[in-house]
Amino acid sequence: MKTYRSQSAPPAAHEITPEHVYLNRRQFMKLGAAAVSLAALAACAPLGSNAGPTLNAATPSANEITPTPTMLPDTLTDFEAITNYNNFYEYSVDKQAVAQLSKDLRTSPWTVEVGGLVTNPKTYGVEDLTHLFPPEERIYRLRCVEAWSMVIPWLGFPLASLLKAVEPTGDAKYVRFVTLMDPSQMPGESDPSYPWPYQEGLRLDEAMHPLTILSTGLYGKALLPQNGAPIRLVVPWKYGFKSIKSIIKIELVAEQPATLWSSIAPNEYGFYANVNPDVPHPRWSQASERRIGELTRRPTYLFNGYAADVAGLYAGMDLKKEY
Ligand SMILES: Nc1nc2c(c(=O)[nH]1)N[C@H]1C(S)=C(S)[C@@H](COP(=O)(O)O)O[C@H]1N2
Numbered sequence: 001m002k003t004y005r006s007q008s009a010p011p012a013a014h015e016i017t018p019e020h021v022y023l024n025r026r027q028f029m030k031l032g033a034a035a036v037s038l039a040a041l042a043a044c045a046p047l048g049s050n051a052g053p054t055l056n057a058a059t060p061s062a063n064e065i066t067p068t069p070t071m072l073p074d075t076l077t078d079f080e081a082i083t084n085y086n087n088f089y090e091y092s093v094d095k096q097a098v099a100q101l102s103k104d105l106r107t108s109p110w111t112v113e114v115g116g117l118v119t120n121p122k123t124y125g126v127e128d129l130t131h132l133f134p135p136e137e138r139i140y141r142l143r144c145v146e147a148w149s150m151v152i153p154w155l156g157f158p159l160a161s162l163l164k165a166v167e168p169t170g171d172a173k174y175v176r177f178v179t180l181m182d183p184s185q186m187p188g189e190s191d192p193s194y195p196w197p198y199q200e201g202l203r204l205d206e207a208m209h210p211l212t213i214l215s216t217g218l219y220g221k222a223l224l225p226q227n228g229a230p231i232r233l234v235v236p237w238k239y240g241f242k243s244i245k246s247i248i249k250i251e252l253v254a255e256q257p258a259t260l261w262s263s264i265a266p267n268e269y270g271f272y273a274n275v276n277p278d279v280p281h282p283r284w285s286q287a288s289e290r291r292i293g294e295l296t297r298r299p300t301y302l303f304n305g306y307a308a309d310v311a312g313l314y315a316g317m318d319l320k321k322e323y
């Protein structure tokens with residue numbers, strides 16, 4: 001499996017894998033002999049076969065961890081859907097309007113300031129980041145708190161790589177993320193009913209977890225503005241609103257940071273926001289979800305199906321209280 005080059009600028013035409021070729025390759029993996037699919041998955045998923053959904057893995061490897069025995073197979077969501085059905089309130093609350101409204105976002109130059117409780121604070125250009133930390137492909141489920149989901153082939157690098165480079169001090173316990181604040185480009189930021197800019201946070205151990213990535217692309221191409229260009233967070237075991245888009249600042253802090261959604265509606269959107277079918281949203285059940293592109297609902301899994309990887313982070317916590 002090819003790992004795509006860094007995506008701070010759109011790749012040259014000969015470097016792009018057209019979606020149909022890409023999908024055929026996945027189809028091949030799906031149907032292919034065990035040796036082929038295992039080799040391909042090992043290359044795509046450095047953490048082993050549990051790093052992302054194994055696409056209809058008909059031949060599970062001996063060491064494959066199956067968090068829930070009944071987990072349904074996953075199929076990549078179409079590029080069209082991933083790029084035209086977006087939550088990005090800085091532009092619009094209408095998911096289908098975001099792609100058009102965001103298309104002119106200036107994503108270059110773009111810097112990410114990494115500071116706070118660190119030994120080596122530094123402001124990076126996005127292209128510096130993709131050179132220092134070459135993006136890998138990560139296929140993850142994305143589960144929105146609104147109970148729809150997708151499967152997205154991200155390009156990204158572990159957030160841990162960046163955090164290690166700036167060296168958090170012993171006092172750093174949380175990481176705070178901030179989106180660009182520029183109402184001239186992001187019209188939704190003129191709506192005073194939200195406490196802009198969009199902010200999110202993770203506990204330091206969650207931020208250091210190998211599944212947590214900063215993404216700069218998907219389907220082998222640079223991120224489009226609607227998906228959070230030029231760089232956004234992806235935390236696959238949490239509701240999608242934790243995966244903050246178009247980041248300009250990452251700050252290591254001592255106290256749990258405020259987040260946009262938990263400051264508006266703390267009873268609806270907690271700080272942890274771990275996907276959990278047993279903790280309903282106050283206005284709807286979280287037990288099942290609508291996978292975009294599928295006709296029938298499917299069950300939602302604890303930690304979005306990544307329990308084998310991440311449940312240990314929450315040992316001893318009451319997930320019904322600390323949601
Ligand atoms: N800055 C910012 N980040 C954001 C959002 C947003 O409105 N603003 N929406 C979140 C929500 S609710 C979801 S479900 C995901 C959607 O990501 P996608 O559009 O790339 O699928 O982005 C998250 N990140």
Ligand SMILES: [Mo]
Pocket residue numbers: 087143144145146239240241
């Ligand atoms: Mo969401």
